[in-house]
Amino acid sequence: MSESKEVQNRKRKLENEYETEKEEEKVKRILYSKPELLDLADELLMEIAKKLDGESLHNLSLTCSHLKTLVQDKQLWTEAVFTEKDLDIWEILRRLKYLTVGTKYLKIYGDAKKANTETRPLKNRQTFKEIVKRIALRSPLIERLHFHQIWFDWTKDWSITKFPSNLRSLVFTNCYLPKDRNRMNKTFTNIFEHMPQLEELRLEYCNFFEPNDLMPLSKVLGLKVLSLRGCKRFRNCVPYISLSCRFGFKNLEVLDLRETNISDSEMQCLNSLKALKELLLEQPEMDNASDDSDDESEFQPFIRTNNRRSSSRNEEQQPSNGSTNNNSNQEPSSSNQNQQPLSHIPQPSTSRNSHENNDNNDFNNSPSSPESLSDSLPESSSPTEEAPSRTIFIQANITENPNQNARLQVIISDDIPHASRYLTLARNREYRAPLTISDRGMLAFGVPRANLAGNLIFLGNQPNDPNTYLERIVLRNFRNITDVTLSHLQTNAPKLAFLDIRGCSQITREAVESFKITRGSCQLISNFDFEE
Amino acid sequence: MDIDRPSDPQVSVVSSDGTMFHTTLKSILLSGTIKDMIEHIGEGGVENMGAIPLQNVDSKTLEIVIKWIEHHKDNIQPTSEEIKDKTADFIDPWDENFLEMDLDKLYNLITAANYLNIPQLLWLSTRKIAMLIKNRTPQEIRSLFNIEDDWTPQEIEAVQKENQWCEEK
Numbered sequence: 001m002s003e004s005k006e007v008q009n010r011k012r013k014l015e016n017e018y019e020t021e022k023e024e025e026k027v028k029r030i031l032y033s034k035p036e037l038l039d040l041a042d043e044l045l046m047e048i049a050k051k052l053d054g055e056s057l058h059n060l061s062l063t064c065s066h067l068k069t070l071v072q073d074k075q076l077w078t079e080a081v082f083t084e085k086d087l088d089i090w091e092i093l094r095r096l097k098y099l100t101v102g103t104k105y106l107k108i109y110g111d112a113k114k115a116n117t118e119t120r121p122l123k124n125r126q127t128f129k130e131i132v133k134r135i136a137l138r139s140p141l142i143e144r145l146h147f148h149q150i151w152f153d154w155t156k157d158w159s160i161t162k163f164p165s166n167l168r169s170l171v172f173t174n175c176y177l178p179k180d181r182n183r184m185n186k187t188f189t190n191i192f193e194h195m196p197q198l199e200e201l202r203l204e205y206c207n208f209f210e211p212n213d214l215m216p217l218s219k220v221l222g223l224k225v226l227s228l229r230g231c232k233r234f235r236n237c238v239p240y241i242s243l244s245c246r247f248g249f250k251n252l253e254v255l256d257l258r259e260t261n262i263s264d265s266e267m268q269c270l271n272s273l274k275a276l277k278e279l280l281l282e283q284p285e286m287d288n289a290s291d292d293s294d295d296e297s298e299f300q301p302f303i304r305t306n307n308r309r310s311s312s313r314n315e316e317q318q319p320s321n322g323s324t325n326n327n328s329n330q331e332p333s334s335s336n337q338n339q340q341p342l343s344h345i346p347q348p349s350t351s352r353n354s355h356e357n358n359d360n361n362d363f364n365n366s367p368s369s370p371e372s373l374s375d376s377l378p379e380s381s382s383p384t385e386e387a388p389s390r391t392i393f394i395q396a397n398i399t400e401n402p403n404q405n406a407r408l409q410v411i412i413s414d415d416i417p418h419a420s421r422y423l424t425l426a427r428n429r430e431y432r433a434p435l436t437i438s439d440r441g442m443l444a445f446g447v448p449r450a451n452l453a454g455n456l457i458f459l460g461n462q463p464n465d466p467n468t469y470l471e472r473i474v475l476r477n478f479r480n481i482t483d484v485t486l487s488h489l490q491t492n493a494p495k496l497a498f499l500d501i502r503g504c505s506q507i508t509r510e511a512v513e514s515f516k517i518t519r520g521s522c523q524l525i526s527n528f529d530f531e532e
Numbered sequence: 533m534d535i536d537r538p539s540d541p542q543v544s545v546v547s548s549d550g551t552m553f554h555t556t557l558k559s560i561l562l563s564g565t566i567k568d569m570i571e572h573i574g575e576g577g578v579e580n581m582g583a584i585p586l587q588n589v590d591s592k593t594l595e596i597v598i599k600w601i602e603h604h605k606d607n608i609q610p611t612s613e614e615i616k617d618k619t620a621d622f623i624d625p626w627d628e629n630f631l632e633m634d635l636d637k638l639y640n641l642i643t644a645a646n647y648l649n650i651p652q653l654l655w656l657s658t659r660k661i662a663m664l665i666k667n668r669t670p671q672e673i674r675s676l677f678n679i680e681d682d683w684t685p686q687e688i689e690a691v692q693k694e695n696q697w698c699e700e701k
Binding site for chain 1: 635636639640642643646654655658659661662665666667668669670673674677678679680681682683687
């Protein structure tokens with residue numbers, strides 16, 4: 001018995017020793033083992049998380065449940081930036097879950113590109129509506145929103161009033177309206193009531209901008225920055241821009257119209273923007289424009305509207321006939337006389353218009369086979385030169401009766417000289433932009449000195465102040481901007497502090513040097529800065 | 533001010549495992565914690581002050597910290613509360629090189645920087661970890677930091693299910 005007791009005791013002792021050894025091991029492991037990330041205090045993990053962008057935080061949250069809880073802390077999401085990769089709609093909706101009431105800024109990249117129009121997920125649904133709905137729900141007080149490459153597929157009942165109303169800055173860049181959708185006309189209606197705090201609005205490289213949007217936008221009283229950079233549909237919008245600039249945009253300070261189709265006529269409206277300090281203009285690069293297939297679709301409505309206007313005459317004069325190329329030389333004079341009532345008063349002659357006069361092209365066009373087009377320039381020397389309207393014969397498939405190769409007439413009067421652009425486009429299948437800015441546009445800011453004005457005629461009241469108070473001007477790649485503009489700005493732009501005229505090939509070194517001498521405080525960037 | 537007094541007196545600190553380190557007052561003042569301690573001792577006490585015990589920092593980490601504060605004693609204002617914003621991209625190459633160390637050392641450094649209240653060092657070291665997390669998939673983050681995947685199948689399913697339909701066109 002005593003023996004067995006001894007054995008038991010020894011056994012217990014051993015067990016105890018084993019126990020303590022185990023404890024020690026545990027302590028040792030805690031004390032001397034290598035520390036792990038998750039051993040750090042949450043406070044310190046938070047310091048790390050604060051330095052991460054939205055996408056990295058999202059990845060971190062997928063690693064384990066502890067980090068997931070940590071990442072959901074609302075102080076990490078005052079600014080939500082998801083720009084690391086192009087997200088499809090599912091991924092976007094997942095990211096939007098991180099938004100909180102305290103979120104002030106969201107920047108998110110989608111996957112909208114022309115190439116994947118057909119393969120985008122949920123292409124029959126209004127994904128953008130869903131995105132905006134969720135943002136408004138989770139972060140009604142958000143102040144800045146930036147959408148990049150988001151499908152602008154919310155077309156039915158779209159309205160800006162569904163957005164959070166506290167926005168100070170709203171930015172769309174490269175957002176794409178799929179071609180199978182039609183945008184609503186009233187997209188921006190009531191924006192001025194809905195977003196009284198809006199200061200910055202950018203619609204850059206977006207194909208959904210329409211010139212009539214200028215009207216509601218002009219009513220946003222606090223708007224300081226407006227960018228329509230790269231919006232190709234900004235063109236031919238004198239009515240909208242003249243009204244909106246005269247009666248609205250009261251506080252607009254920065255206007256970015258780079259890579260739009262702005263022309264002198266629109267430029268002349270901008271001088272009524274009293275608060276404007278910075279004006280950015282740039283002629284788009286030809287190379288980039290040629291692969292822009294948007295212009296192709298824009299060609300169609302133009303043909304159609306003209307078709308309607310002159311359809312009755314078409315019926316009289318042009319029996320539907322597929323091969324009338326030979327007749328085209330005789331047609332213009334007679335048809336021009338018929339069209340006289342439609343013709344418009346020509347604009348005062350300028351360098352640009354005189355250039356247009358030479359573009360008196362008669363040619364046939366068939367959209368299905370553009371290579372077969374013929375072009376008969378000699379017509380420009382015909383008596384029709386005096387007539388303000390031109391006649392151009394186009395062989396085209398008319399949408400109403402697609403089986404017939406009917407002939408239709410397009411009248412291009414002098415007040416829409418840009419029209420020749422479409423015709424050139426259709427002929428060559430390549431984008432050329434005759435819409436450009438010349439000295440005429442720039443001289444509209446202030447009143448030019450008599451020796452600069454040339455044949456410029458002021459209709460109506462001249463502005464009282466001969467000066468313009470622009471502070472920063474970017475004028476890039478305009479071939480028709482000459483020393484005249486530079487000389488005008490030299491004397492009539494007292495507040496000018498920055499001027500970029502790179503790519504304006506007509507500006508001479510002498511003019512640049514003379515400008516630099518008289519306006520030492522103004523930073524002038526020209527091509528000559530990059531020589532030698 | 534006493535003109536004869538050396539402008540930058542020696543100060544000693546002792547790590548948790550008993551190793552003593554010598555450094556200068558100017559560098560050690562980069563630590564908010566020690567700065568507070570010294571301010572409490574008051575004028576004239578610094579020279580007579582013994583070694584400062586730092587219970588929460590081991591000798592290896594303390595050595596790293598001292599190396600850093602001695603390098604930066606002249607270019608950082610100890611009182612500056614300025615924390616660079618998270619998009620700051622420029623990092624002093626010396627710092628970048630300095631932070632090339634094993635992860636476990638880095639964790640200890642973060643803890644020490646926090647305990648000693650050296651905001652710039654804390655910013656740098658946590659940023660270093662953040663840069664390692666950036667541009668990595670969840671799986672890569674797990675293997676890099678030895679994080680155990682503790683999702684239950686139900687949770688994984690829930691994540692996959694959470695996609696909802698958008699409204700009809």
